[in-house]
Amino acid sequence: MLLFEYEGKAVLREHGIATPRGVVVESLADVEAARVSTPVMVKAQILAGGRGKAGGIRRAGDAVALRRAAAAMLGATIRDLPVRALLIEELVAAVEERYLGLMLDGEDMLLVLGRRGGVEVEQLFSGARDGFEVMRIDPLYGVSAHQVRSALEGLGIGPQWWPVYCAVAERLSMLFRQSDATLAEINPLAELADGSLVAVDARIAIDDGALFRQARFAELAKGRAPPQGIAARMQALQVQYVPIGGAIGLVSSGAGVGTALMDWVALEGCRLHSFVDLDYAIIGGHTEAGMALVLDTLIGDPGVRAIIVNFTTCGLRLDMIARALVKVLDARRRLLTVPVFVHLQGNRAASGQRIVGEAGYEVVERLGDAVRSATKAARGEHP
Amino acid sequence: MSILLDGDTRVLVQGVTWPMGSFQAEEMQRYGTRIVGGVSPGKGGARIAGVPVFDTMRRAVAETGARMSILYVSAARAKDAIYEAVDAGINTVVCVAEFVPVHDTIEIKRRLREAGVRLIGPNCSGLITPGKAKVGFYCDEVCLPGDVGVMSKSGTLSYAVLLELKRKGLGASTVVGVGGDEVKGTTFRDCVELFEADPETRAMLMIGEIGGRDEEQAAAWIRYNAKKPIVAFVSGRTIPVGRCIGHAGAMVVGSKGTHRSKIEALHDAGVRTAETIEDIPQLLGASHG
Numbered sequence: 001m002l003l004f005e006y007e008g009k010a011v012l013r014e015h016g017i018a019t020p021r022g023v024v025v026e027s028l029a030d031v032e033a034a035r036v037s038t039p040v041m042v043k044a045q046i047l048a049g050g051r052g053k054a055g056g057i058r059r060a061g062d063a064v065a066l067r068r069a070a071a072a073m074l075g076a077t078i079r080d081l082p083v084r085a086l087l088i089e090e091l092v093a094a095v096e097e098r099y100l101g102l103m104l105d106g107e108d109m110l111l112v113l114g115r116r117g118g119v120e121v122e123q124l125f126s127g128a129r130d131g132f133e134v135m136r137i138d139p140l141y142g143v144s145a146h147q148v149r150s151a152l153e154g155l156g157i158g159p160q161w162w163p164v165y166c167a168v169a170e171r172l173s174m175l176f177r178q179s180d181a182t183l184a185e186i187n188p189l190a191e192l193a194d195g196s197l198v199a200v201d202a203r204i205a206i207d208d209g210a211l212f213r214q215a216r217f218a219e220l221a222k223g224r225a226p227p228q229g230i231a232a233r234m235q236a237l238q239v240q241y242v243p244i245g246g247a248i249g250l251v252s253s254g255a256g257v258g259t260a261l262m263d264w265v266a267l268e269g270c271r272l273h274s275f276v277d278l279d280y281a282i283i284g285g286h287t288e289a290g291m292a293l294v295l296d297t298l299i300g301d302p303g304v305r306a307i308i309v310n311f312t313t314c315g316l317r318l319d320m321i322a323r324a325l326v327k328v329l330d331a332r333r334r335l336l337t338v339p340v341f342v343h344l345q346g347n348r349a350a351s352g353q354r355i356v357g358e359a360g361y362e363v364v365e366r367l368g369d370a371v372r373s374a375t376k377a378a379r380g381e382h383p
Numbered sequence: 384m385s386i387l388l389d390g391d392t393r394v395l396v397q398g399v400t401w402p403m404g405s406f407q408a409e410e411m412q413r414y415g416t417r418i419v420g421g422v423s424p425g426k427g428g429a430r431i432a433g434v435p436v437f438d439t440m441r442r443a444v445a446e447t448g449a450r451m452s453i454l455y456v457s458a459a460r461a462k463d464a465i466y467e468a469v470d471a472g473i474n475t476v477v478c479v480a481e482f483v484p485v486h487d488t489i490e491i492k493r494r495l496r497e498a499g500v501r502l503i504g505p506n507c508s509g510l511i512t513p514g515k516a517k518v519g520f521y522c523d524e525v526c527l528p529g530d531v532g533v534m535s536k537s538g539t540l541s542y543a544v545l546l547e548l549k550r551k552g553l554g555a556s557t558v559v560g561v562g563g564d565e566v567k568g569t570t571f572r573d574c575v576e577l578f579e580a581d582p583e584t585r586a587m588l589m590i591g592e593i594g595g596r597d598e599e600q601a602a603a604w605i606r607y608n609a610k611k612p613i614v615a616f617v618s619g620r621t622i623p624v625g626r627c628i629g630h631a632g633a634m635v636v637g638s639k640g641t642h643r644s645k646i647e648a649l650h651d652a653g654v655r656t657a658e659t660i661e662d663i664p665q666l667l668g669a670s671h672g
Contacts, residue, residue, distance in 0.1 A: 104485060104566075105639075107492060140489065140490060180486055207485050207486065208482070209483060209484045210484035210486065212458075212459045213459070242628050254538065255539070255563060255630045256537020256540035256592065256629065257539035259619050259622065259628065260543070260618045262621050262622070263618060263619065263620050277629070312543045314508070314522035315520040345524070345525065345542065346524055346525055346542050347522045347524060348524075349524050366550075366661070367543050367546075367660070368659065368660075
């Protein structure tokens, strides 16, 4: 999970890394009550980069400007995300702005220092390393001061700054491991005239797999605005569902085979309606309900021209899956106006195929047959 | 003899009293795997699938001489269960659990490397030496015994691919499900090295996926060391950059882990790549002669 800027900054402060003084507001009443002294920066709290360019970071010189900025941003949509909170902060008189980040790269940790702040670190993995120093670090040992000094030397940042940078980087490294972080980025990190450093922004990602032992972040995750509409219903049944927008519906289990089907349908010139993985739904006891929800979603979309049902599985029993499938399909027989191609292979496949075939549905022999038949139907050709 | 696993390998099932653990213990045993016992703290003395359940791995290994274990425990308990296996003298641990914290996997991997113990997974489908034994989810229906060494990041996709091989009469020496996380115990590079040295493996098949650098790292080894023909399929070309769809590890960051980078690295190493899974048998046959 990605932390909001204000959540990330609270974590930084707890680990001894300075941030600007600020207050979080969720309404204009909060703004009045906060009685902040201007000028200030007003920052939309959304989980996306590029806020500045999208109008999500504004300077307010006086109380009127602050109210105007807050009124414009609260409830607005920036980068497709609703703005529910603002962080109002004192201005930072930076002498220089730099980039400091820690991230996992496979089993290594990277310490990245950038001469200039404000850049997007994804560039690093695109080969544009000008102005960056990247140190490969053993995450079990964490950042050691000499690695920070080497990076600073490489960027030509004067030795008078080295002790404060080393302290911030070492603290960030502690935070990284203690919080099960996969990314901890201070961008920009401001150098002040008094020789100190201040984290002007914070982007911290916590490993979702570790939330069982990160009670505090688990609590934050629970407080996040829940998904709405179809996403909420899919989540309730543990169906992995990613809308794509194409004409081929998918009812399937398994992340890997779903991904391969997404590619294969594209090679045939079509797109999936959505990526679907029913594995967790089935293991969680929602086999029928999960299948029904996905099918109803597909039936309800007039753009869907054909449906691929695929269960290629060894860990799950296909006879049980087939029975559930037939029940769910039978209940929608009159609503199903598009062709459905069923591919079942793996554990107890013979009985699974027989159950579906005897119920009158088209069972295809090979996964490729399902892809070809469905894409032909979607293109309006008769298979 | 295939790699890592054969009919003589003595296997323990950790977490055997969980429904998934006992069901899989029976499935593995039916297939021919030499399951010698199970472990579940506080459940010692019971019998499941006709074999004894022990309270600790220490006792289980001492009494059975097992050298391999498979875990059916939650991701939160994976680290402790793996260390218990290592301390008991196990030399290969298979972890199928999904969502093991990545900081744990990094630490586990380090400790196992120092102890000389192999980890397969996490978030994997296990392994099978067709006709002899399986440790994990692979089932009889999908594969034949044969001479192709198979390695895959995905379970379900490997089943689909194995079926394509089976249809053309091709079988596997061993199939290794390396797992769908970016950080994993046994990598493609490790598998390629093992298969290259295995006299019963004629050719290799790598079922890869975007994200991480496993395919590129394997390619770097293959280029100068592999003599056997190798075919690869790389899934996920239509997953947009920065999006996570499917496996946790199947994500492109900037230009790291792209389909193109993997295909280019594999081609440079002399590996032939398949457009669809249906092209794979022919490429394996073609590279035969």
